[in-house]
Amino acid sequence: MSAVSVLLARETALAWGKGGGPMVAVGFYAGVATLLPLAVGSEPERLAAIAPGAAWVALALAALLSLDRLFERDYEDGALDLLTLSPVPLEIICAVKCLAQWLATGLPLACAAPVAAIALGASPQLSGLVIACALLGGLAFSFMGGIGAALSLGARRGGLLTAVIVLPLFVPPVIFGGGALASLEAGLPWKAGFALLGAYGAAAVALGPIAMAAACRNALS
């Protein structure tokens, strides 16, 4: 198990490291959240109506940012070859990489999400659910996004390809999370949407690594 812990430590250090990581993701998130009112108009009522959804879509986009670096770096410098020569199954290695990516971008984004939502005019009572949704949704974004990142290994302009593969996979969590937030704001039952988001996150964590490992093996062979 120590191999897994050293891998997690290194992956997190790499994800937090220079030229990317949490500051870029949060900065991008803040940028998108600021652009939105400029585009749709800044009347408070209109903004407040779309605030939770807008914060949520911006979150999905920000989660995309660092995905292309998830496997590409290790693929290019040969580290992925060496990672396969270990007692740790490739599926676990992929899961650890996604977990580290979530720690470095998902967690900071979840902390920034309620700030962006409130700035757009969402009611502060939503904050708890916004954070919970962002944490769970971020997990789904990382693990589903990893599939796209692994599939586009070796492709030129892989980052763009990753986005095209991954965005459809982001549809369910955006619907469930956005639905839960909208329901809570309207005073309707929100638990069903949140539970579905949790289920999607759990499925992503369980099935994503299998698909990622298969895609990595294919890219290496």
Place this chain on the structure above:
Amino acid sequence: MISEVSIQSLALSRGGRQLFSRLILRLGAGEAVALTGRNGAGKTSLLRAIAGLIAPDEGVIAFGDIDPTEAREAMHLLGHLDGLKSSRTARDELSFWTGFAGGADSAVEAAAARLELLPLLELEVRRLSAGQRRRLALARLLAAPRPLWLLDEPLSPLDAEWRTRFGEIMGEHLATGGMILAAVHDPLPLAARTVEIGR
């Protein structure tokens, strides 16, 4: 732990082109084999096939009675892609690969000392010369002992002195029952059987 590699009538192809077929090779404990052959003959591909990264067209790669998936944790692969992250320090990278390959933390210093990397450990990998970088990659093999070394052009960035010293290191590895399979253009600095790849 594995103590033999036996390859039976192996055929490999890359990109729809067959590199070689009916390759037979046996490597026992304490043996070194130098793989030679022209560029593109399939030396690197053979090493990657042994490491389980490429599936052969036909033939068998066996490691005695050890299961191939288990055998993979008993081998080191060293190629021109060394897996070292240029933005991290030499120490970070060496201790990561050592820990990940199951080596002890204390072995990191010893291996670095052996390859005269101690003054370089706090530098980012990008600051190292090609030869120093290769020595860092080699330190990994010493810090986390594994019986089978698959080396792809291990000598190329090393100077004459370090080629000799790497020869000594390989000799010690063989003396402890290790196995070395090295793709080379220049002769290995130790006694080794030569196998030419390619039709």
